[in-house]
Amino acid sequence: MLLRLRLLLFTLGTGTLLLLLLCLGSQNLAERHRLQVGSFQSASLPSGFLVGVSLVIGVISGGSAVSVLMPQPSQN
Numbered sequence: 001m002l003l004r005l006r007l008l009l010f011t012l013g014t015g016t017l018l019l020l021l022l023c024l025g026s027q028n029l030a031e032r033h034r035l036q037v038g039s040f041q042s043a044s045l046p047s048g049f050l051v052g053v054s055l056v057i058g059v060i061s062g063g064s065a066v067s068v069l070m071p072q073p074s075q076n
Contacts, residue, residue, distance in 0.1 A: 004067045011063025015056050022052040 029046035036042075 003073070004070055007067040007070070008064055011060060011067065014063070015060035018056045018059065019053075022049065022056065026052070 026046050026049040029048060031046065032044040033047050033050070034041050034044055035050065
């Protein structure tokens with residue numbers, strides 16, 4: 001149980017740190033794009049920011065899935 005909690009907290013901390021660095025790094029990017037999904041459009045965002053956000057979401061969702069689905073250690 002403690003290992004799962006530690007892994008989940010490490011994943012969330014790493015994802016938050018990556019998102020913070022991504023936000024700081026994308027401040028001065030000039031080329032901005034919009035995503036269009038159906039009839040909705042997103043705000044103008046740098047393409048590197050869009051790729052980075054998808055990477056951070058993948059890190060957080062993958063790490064939390066591993067921490068939830070990890071088998072219990074056998075106690076003898």
